[in-house]
Amino acid sequence: MELTAPPLERPLRLKKPDWLRVKLPTGESYRHVRGLVDHYKLHTICESGNCPNMGECWGAGTATFMILGNICTRSCGFCAVHTGMPTELDLDEPYRVAEAIKLMGVKHAVITSVNRDELKDGGAAIWALTVNAVRTLNPATTLETLIPDFKGNMDSVDAIIAVAPEVVSHNMETIPRLYRRVRPQAKYERSLSVIKRLKHGGIRTKSGIMAGLGETQEEVFKVMDDLREAGCDVLTIGQYLQPTRNHLEVIEWIHPDIFKNYELNGLSRGFKYVESGPLVRSSYHAEKHVK
Numbered sequence: 001m002e003l004t005a006p007p008l009e010r011p012l013r014l015k016k017p018d019w020l021r022v023k024l025p026t027g028e029s030y031r032h033v034r035g036l037v038d039h040y041k042l043h044t045i046c047e048s049g050n051c052p053n054m055g056e057c058w059g060a061g062t063a064t065f066m067i068l069g070n071i072c073t074r075s076c077g078f079c080a081v082h083t084g085m086p087t088e089l090d091l092d093e094p095y096r097v098a099e100a101i102k103l104m105g106v107k108h109a110v111i112t113s114v115n116r117d118e119l120k121d122g123g124a125a126i127w128a129l130t131v132n133a134v135r136t137l138n139p140a141t142t143l144e145t146l147i148p149d150f151k152g153n154m155d156s157v158d159a160i161i162a163v164a165p166e167v168v169s170h171n172m173e174t175i176p177r178l179y180r181r182v183r184p185q186a187k188y189e190r191s192l193s194v195i196k197r198l199k200h201g202g203i204r205t206k207s208g209i210m211a212g213l214g215e216t217q218e219e220v221f222k223v224m225d226d227l228r229e230a231g232c233d234v235l236t237i238g239q240y241l242q243p244t245r246n247h248l249e250v251i252e253w254i255h256p257d258i259f260k261n262y263e264l265n266g267l268s269r270g271f272k273y274v275e276s277g278p279l280v281r282s283s284y285h286a287e288k289h290v291k
Helices: 028-039 054-059 092-105 123-138 154-162 174-182 186-199 217-230 258-270 286-289
Strands: 064-067 108-113 142-146 167-169 204-211 236-238 273-276
Touching: 064 092, 064 123, 092 123, 108 123, 108 286, 123 142, 123 154, 142 286, 154 186, 167 286, 174 217, 186 204, 186 217, 204 217, 204 258, 204 286, 217 236, 217 258, 236 258, 258 273, 273 286
Parallel strands: 064 108, 108 142, 142 167, 167 204, 204 236, 236 273
Antiparallel strands: none
16 A cells, blocks of 8 residues: 655744734825825835835825836845836836825935846936936925845946935845845845945945844844944844745744844944834834934
């Protein structure tokens, strides 16, 4: 009699703790932002990245716009943005973003993008057009730009420096040991070099990492030290949340007390501002990071 091995069971997913519960998006402000995003056919990392704070931020009348389309040329293990080869370059997008920001009346706008590795400049020209368009229509609005690494093309980084957003962010995302699994097409030292270049250009710099992917606290502290040496001014640390079953699983739920410890350690290392908590994301409370 032939014996058949039982099917392998998928490991049980970690139960989400109470401190990670969020409210469903509701309210007039949320509907207003929803309407503007739909009307101007814009993309937001709030939606594409399954951000848990979308209800809070949209309810307050703010959103993080995502330019250069909604298809990313990279396949990071943590990110819900679609991966593939982009089919077009929307040259009108910068002006639609600027108009939406004007209609929303926001005092501080955050803009990010997908990776466009198929473009020679990685999309830096569209980045510059977007910043200039927002400034033209919204001269009183401050800006944070969350940029990719442009594959280490420092001419592209210099194009961002030239239009001088108030804050420029580039996320490290995780510790060096986990890069191959979490960010297979990125390089830890290359991301640090982007921060260094921005700081050398006189920009207020910012970066963020996720917790709960299997890192140790000592490894997080080492990333802090590397970022400070590179000239990073602002740091965000939040809990990784698995967007779908096809993405990396959560290894550990990090307790709020540990996030508070990260905050205190970051401030002691000289960061001007540290935003650290289970629901913190790159653009969470971003208006505070300009000061």
